[in-house]
Amino acid sequence: MRKRALAISIITTLALTSCSLGSGSDDGAAGGGSDRVVLVTHDSFNLPKELKTEFEKDSGFRLVVRQSGDAGALTNKLVLTKDDPTGDVAFGVDNTFASRALKAGVFADNTPTGVPAGAEAFDLPGDGGARLTPVDDGNVCVNVDTTWFAAHHMTPPATLDDLTRPAYKDLFVTPGATTSSPGLAFLLATIAKYGDGWTDYWTRLLANGAKVVDGWEDAYTVDFTQGGGNGSRPIVLSYDSSPAFTVADGTSTTKALLDTCFTQVEYAGVLAGAKNEKGARALVDFLLSKDVQAALPDAMYVFPVAQDAPLPADWSKFAVQPTKPWTVSPEDIDAHRDEWLRTWSDLVSR
Template structure:
């Protein structure tokens, strides 16, 4: 990892076609949390982001094994989710939250949103623990790195070598070619801002962003606008062959046995998504069962094709196209979660000042 001085990952997970608008539910959300005798809960409520999706047979498997109906309340991205959890911490929206990532986790922990639960982690997952979370309020479930992606076909057709580094993005050779979601409105956009803070330091990232703006970078509200509309490989007839996306994205642009895009692995920031039992949950036992379920081999194996993220279980065999084309960075940028919590608002104000000039 490359820390910034004292500083040490959504997807928000990748919000693609499976993202549900508004509030989605699985199970009967109108049912009571317990039968009339109030002795045993009949459901467990998962609060999550709009990109949450698992195969229905897996949901049914959990319900049959636990004897509980799983109710899913999905809204917004990781940032919106975290804000809602903090605002409702005294009257939690459910029993479990999934989707808070390492760019927002410190805020939720500082607010006392989560109850301790030391889940048994699968192979390899220990490395994804959140630094400073000594009480294990958050359990790592998946990860995906935010990286700059390029359209290799476009660059070959235009006889231009694609960029490779962050510095290259400010080179006049790539003027008006880069599109990225903004840091103030997007979880991956925030991750890219943190990438530049880690790379150029607390006193240097502002100059880097000034150079990006001078070089014609386009800012969008979210990942979908950047990738699906402006990116040349996104299907929207865009005109920008450089986009902020994920290390997994090249696995979804495969045709004829090869991918038309690449992730620049020297530009990546790792995002880890967590699940946690909400403090004050109506069904804490069911909540712990649900966290364990998200770590099960079946769910971990389903994550790549269901939510476009990597499992934290290192023993899981990835889909063939992922194993070949979704290469992960060996040394992603990282910023200490505590520093993010302390400086997020300040950094966003400075970023907004630079990008609005």
């Protein structure tokens, strides 16, 4: 298993950084023609080249990938271009933005073939997989550098409340809610736990020296003590899979705090108005195939939705998923996202 803390080239592909399947750009028509299918996705989309070759050989379509920032930027672009879509199929709209895309009519009805067992558990309420098909999942969680706390003879935090305690002053770094999808997920976790009191929580968190940066890469690789650089903060917002990439001598040097997690699910869907609807449907089916589902942990650092997909050895041991992650319904997110983000921005800017 690759060690994220020791390899910056690997670190920077995890959350919001870019890695592409294929060339990522194409100067032809906006949608797919008869010989190609255009995938619009986020910057983190990445699958092995052999899987691209497999899809193209089996389907007869050339795959063109267009990347559009993180999940939020991707969704915004899909909504703005819904009457003249820039591709045939989209991957990477997650449960924090899906309701907006569905309400705008971005996606066409689609019934995939070969949906793996377990995938239905991630269907969006009210959609039931009719337009958006779940492909992968993961949890945004606070992570701690266990070696730092051991060296300082300190007990690491375990809960969201702990992050506001004086013992952990100036030790936590998180990406912002308005500038990163994991940052938004963390904000939603605090809203799920504290309800209307979430602003009081953030006031206490910021007063305790929490540092807010633009993106996950800044938080993890620059400020986090296990991020491969010279970071000084041993508490960071990252993922439940993160400890599987900080393994040394058979032991992970980090740990995800499972009481702090918020689940993210990524979906794929055929775009309404797709020029190559057949190719788009074939690609959604391919993303659910055994080969792709098995490749997701190493390729994109996420869990497959197929319950029987194999996991790498270090994942089985160190990438522990929470049994009761915090959740906010897609309807509530859609109704209050802008309001919550404005309030959060006001708190951070004080």
